[in-house]
Structures are given as structure tokens and as C-alpha cells.
Amino acid sequence: MKILEIENLSHRFGDGTFGNQEIDLSVRREEFVVIAGPNGSGKTTLLRHLNGLLMPHVGTVRIAGIPVADDLRRARQMVGMVFQDPDTQIIGETVYDDVAFGPENLKLNRKEIERRVEDALSETGLSAFAARRPHLLSGGEKRRLAIAGMLAMKAEIAVFDEPFSNLDYPGVRQVLSAILALHRAGKTILLTTHDLEKVIAHADRLVLMAEGRIVSDGPPETVMAETERFGVRQPCTFRNGGRIESWLS
Amino acid sequence: MAELNFGYLPGDSFFHRLDARVKLIGLILISIATLHARMAPLLLLQGTALLPLFRIGLSPVKILRELRYFFVLLFFVFAARSLSTPGEALFSFMGISPTLEGTLMGLLVSCRLLLIALAGMLLMATTRTWEIKAAVSRLLAPVPFIPHARIGVMIGLTLRFIPIILHQVRQTQDAQRARGIETRGFFYRLTRLMIPLMRRTLKDADSMAIAMEARCYAEERTDPQLNAEKRDWAALAGAISICGFVILL
Ligand SMILES: Nc1ncnc2c1ncn2[C@@H]1O[C@H](COP(=O)(O)OP(=O)(O)O)[C@@H](O)[C@H]1O
Ligand SMILES: [Mg+2]
Numbered sequence: 321m322k323i324l325e326i327e328n329l330s331h332r333f334g335d336g337t338f339g340n341q342e343i344d345l346s347v348r349r350e351e352f353v354v355i356a357g358p359n360g361s362g363k364t365t366l367l368r369h370l371n372g373l374l375m376p377h378v379g380t381v382r383i384a385g386i387p388v389a390d391d392l393r394r395a396r397q398m399v400g401m402v403f404q405d406p407d408t409q410i411i412g413e414t415v416y417d418d419v420a421f422g423p424e425n426l427k428l429n430r431k432e433i434e435r436r437v438e439d440a441l442s443e444t445g446l447s448a449f450a451a452r453r454p455h456l457l458s459g460g461e462k463r464r465l466a467i468a469g470m471l472a473m474k475a476e477i478a479v480f481d482e483p484f485s486n487l488d489y490p491g492v493r494q495v496l497s498a499i500l501a502l503h504r505a506g507k508t509i510l511l512t513t514h515d516l517e518k519v520i521a522h523a524d525r526l527v528l529m530a531e532g533r534i535v536s537d538g539p540p541e542t543v544m545a546e547t548e549r550f551g552v553r554q555p556c557t558f559r560n561g562g563r564i565e566s567w568l569s
Numbered sequence: 570m571a572e573l574n575f576g577y578l579p580g581d582s583f584f585h586r587l588d589a590r591v592k593l594i595g596l597i598l599i600s601i602a603t604l605h606a607r608m609a610p611l612l613l614l615q616g617t618a619l620l621p622l623f624r625i626g627l628s629p630v631k632i633l634r635e636l637r638y639f640f641v642l643l644f645f646v647f648a649a650r651s652l653s654t655p656g657e658a659l660f661s662f663m664g665i666s667p668t669l670e671g672t673l674m675g676l677l678v679s680c681r682l683l684l685i686a687l688a689g690m691l692l693m694a695t696t697r698t699w700e701i702k703a704a705v706s707r708l709l710a711p712v713p714f715i716p717h718a719r720i721g722v723m724i725g726l727t728l729r730f731i732p733i734i735l736h737q738v739r740q741t742q743d744a745q746r747a748r749g750i751e752t753r754g755f756f757y758r759l760t761r762l763m764i765p766l767m768r769r770t771l772k773d774a775d776s777m778a779i780a781m782e783a784r785c786y787a788e789e790r791t792d793p794q795l796n797a798e799k800r801d802w803a804a805l806a807g808a809i810s811i812c813g814f815v816i817l818l
Contacts, residue, residue, distance in 0.1 A: 371783055396785045403783075408776035411784070413577035413697050424699075425785040430794060451579045469784065 321385050322346040323508050324370065324477060329379035331365055339365030341532045343379070347477075352509045354540070356516055357529030358551035363512040364404065366529070367479050370510070371399040383477070397426065400470025404481045406462035407455065415457070415465060416441070416450040422473040433472075440471035444498060460491030467498050478502050480511040484518050492518055496567055516547065517555040521566040528552065576732035577697055580625050584695040588801040589704035589793075592692050595808040599688050602812035603681040610815045611680045618687040625694055632690070639686055643679045650675030698729040703792035718788050730774065737769045738762070 324347040331339040340362045347353055357363050368374040369381050372392045381388045388395040403409045412418030419440050423433040441447045444464040449457065454465055463483055470478055480499065484492050500522060503509050513519060520526065526543040528536040530550040536543045547554050557564050603611065622632060654671030702725030709717035741762055750758055
């Protein structure tokens, strides 16, 4: 069974514009999928359907076999999401409280919450920041905080919306290695970007979007040949016929 | 949001550790007591409220800055009192003649409000939103026919938004100063502040609601532990006796 199945999904906003049209996408467990497309191509809209923040106008989304609409709570626990602007994602007043927010909503007992929060903080290297105010963290640390939040929920699918925007080089490397650690731990990764260079070396699959539709889907090496046609910059090394190197090497 | 004001300041002071219910009751008691307090005990209490504020790292300058809008309000209250209370005129200038009785009364009322503001600031700086939520709903739980959980959530969220709104005020002001708005009149600046402020605040509120939903937010959640220990009962007894004194004095 696929962990994520999207069938014939279309979403129309209140003002009549289509955010997504006729999307079909299934992702197997532990796959690393990069979704690329220019601004306004419908990437964020698509991601928001995975945990029921948006509901499709037509079509269904299933997480491990069960439609999102049938069990929102389950979908939100299983799909962890890191938003494009990490500042808008901070809820707790300390780093610790922010990570605890999800497990508290699941009504877990205090002991279990403490265990999960401490584990999540140490896995993301944020233990030393537990008592800090999250708004004072750096961009890379804020995204790691969001990752800790999804670890504490025991999410299976980790969704990242443009995780590298507004990050400096060390920030990109921090976030990238945190994402790869999630992948190694067996999570399924979905990541959107309009900048392939930083991440494509690690992806199993590349999906291209334009004007709300999926226009290409396959192994990165094949799909990359078409990116420029749809407004996504080809990594230089690829254009020059070389192998793409990881930003971590 | 580097300088989050009027919000929670992580720490481990006496007031941080105090049960949120005790702090809330204390604030209510002080607010009631000040209505009957005279000048000397008021000043004494203000001093007492300032000490813990200094201790948790708020400098006098910071406190003044946080309260600057409040001082505008206080000025109007003071002016209204001193001008509208009948009595012996202090002086007369262009038809404006404040009275001695009015001026004293105005000072007293301003000091009362200031004390409540300082006590409120102490509560906000040392208590997490979710603790306040838990305290409100636990205190209201024995009252029949009241949706205590919902009221707790509403109060908690309202408080949570105050720092966000103040942050937006500052951002908007900075953006406008950068474009030289200081040369314009007060009312022009005020209207120019309010419109973007409303827009940004609503957008922030919306993002935060989405982030909370994405992490399974529910009214019924694991609340922070509130356990009243000896220390808390002692503090409550202290607050009651101080307030009793203030009223009787
Ligand atoms: N709330 C909304 N109301 C109306 N149109 C929207 C809304 N959100 C996004 N859109 C439109 O939907 C399209 C896809 O947007 P989005 O999914 O944010 O793209 P991306 O994330 O790829 O940049 C854009 O044309 C955008 O203008
Ligand atoms: Mg987007």
C-alpha cells in the first residue's frame, strides 16, 4: 500500500482561480520526492491538502489507505508540515513548549509528552535551547524546531514547503542534514522548491508543477531535462553534463 | 520578532514557579483592592511590583517603553479628572482651569491604573499562555452553565496575540519611518498606522490558526500541570492580607 495517494484532485479558491487541477500522485513509504515549480504553480496548495488544511473541490487524498477527510486528526498526526515562513509556525512561548504543543493536543499524558519532547529536541540538536524564546532562534534553527515538532508527533510523512528560502549557506546545510536524518529514520519526504540545486542530489523522484497541474514526474535525471521549459532553473552542473553533488559534501 | 514585548519571558523566578491560578487570583485581588487604595499604599505596591519585574530582566527603560501607549491613556484620564472635578482652581489659562481636588484625584486614579498595569505585566511575563488557559478553565470549572474550557481558550488566545499585535505595530512604524512619515501630522500617522496594522495582524492570526490546526489543535488538550504547593498557598495568603491592609488603611 502506498503511504500517500492523491486521485484526480482539483482545488478551486473562493474567487474562482484554480489552485490545483487534476492532480494524480502516489508516493511509496520512505520515498524522497521533490516537487518543483515556479511561484504560483500550486505547490503550497497541494501540500495543504495532505493534512486537510484545504479540502479538495474534486478528488481524494488518502494517507496510508484512509481518506484525509474521514479522519483529520489522524492525517494531521501522520503528516508533519514545515511551512515556508517558520515564524508563522511558532506557537509555544519557549522552544520546549513549542515542541510539546502537538503531543498536548493528542492528549498524551505528561510523562509521555516529556519523553517525546526531550527525544525530539536531542535529535534535532536543540536541547540546549529548550528554555529559549523560539522567535530569537536563527532561520535554520527555527526550521529544525518545526522538525522537532513533527518528530514529537511521530509523523510518518514529513512535508517541507520551500525549506531553504531565506537561509544562508550554514542554514541550508543544517536544514538539509536534518531532512536527510529524517529520511534515514524511515520517514517519507515531500519537499517543494524552485531551486533544485540544493536538494536534488538526494531525491528519488522529481515532480514538476506548472499552473496548478503536474506536468512531469519521474526520476530526477530524466525530469531535470525539462525543467527550464516550465520556469525552474536547471542546476548548472546538470546542464554541463556533470553529476549533481550534495550540498553537504 | 526579536524584541517580543508584553509576552512571556522564560525564566525560573519565584513568580515563574508560582501556580498560575494563584497569580490570576492575585491580580484580581489587587485590581479590586486598588479601587479603594490611597496614595501611600499604592506607591508602596508599585514599588513592590517593580522589583520582580527588574529581577526577571526588564529594565526601567523597557518597562517605560512597553507602557508608552498606556501612559497616553493615563494622561487623558488624568486631564479629564483634573478638569472636570469641581473645586478650587489651581490656575486659569485660556479658559482651562484644573482644580486642586481634580488634580489629586486624577493622580490617584492614574496611579491605581498604573499599578494594575504593572501587576498585569508581571503576570504576563511569568506565565505561559497555556498556563493561563488552564488556570482560567480550572477556576471556572465549578461554576455551572459556563463553558469553562472555551472561555479559557479565548482568554489564552487573546493574550497570546498581544505581543504579535505589538510586534506588528513596531514593524509598521519602522517601515513608515524609513519612508519619512515623521514629518506628517499625528492623525495622518495614526490612520496610516491602523490600516496596515489591521491587515498584518489578521494575516498573522490566520497563519497562526493554520499552524495550530496543522498540529491537531483541540480545545481538550493536555493542560500544563498546575499544582498548588505550600509556596502557592503562602503567596495567596500574602496577597489576601496585603489587599486587606490596602483597603483598610
Ligand atoms: N487563498 C487564495 N485565494 C485565491 N487564490 C489563491 C489563494 N492561495 C493561492 N492562490 C492562487 O493559487 C495559485 C497557486 O498558489 P500556491 O499554491 O501558493 O503556489 P506556489 O506555492 O507554487 O507558489 C496561485 O495562482 C495563487 O495566486
Ligand atoms: Mg508556495
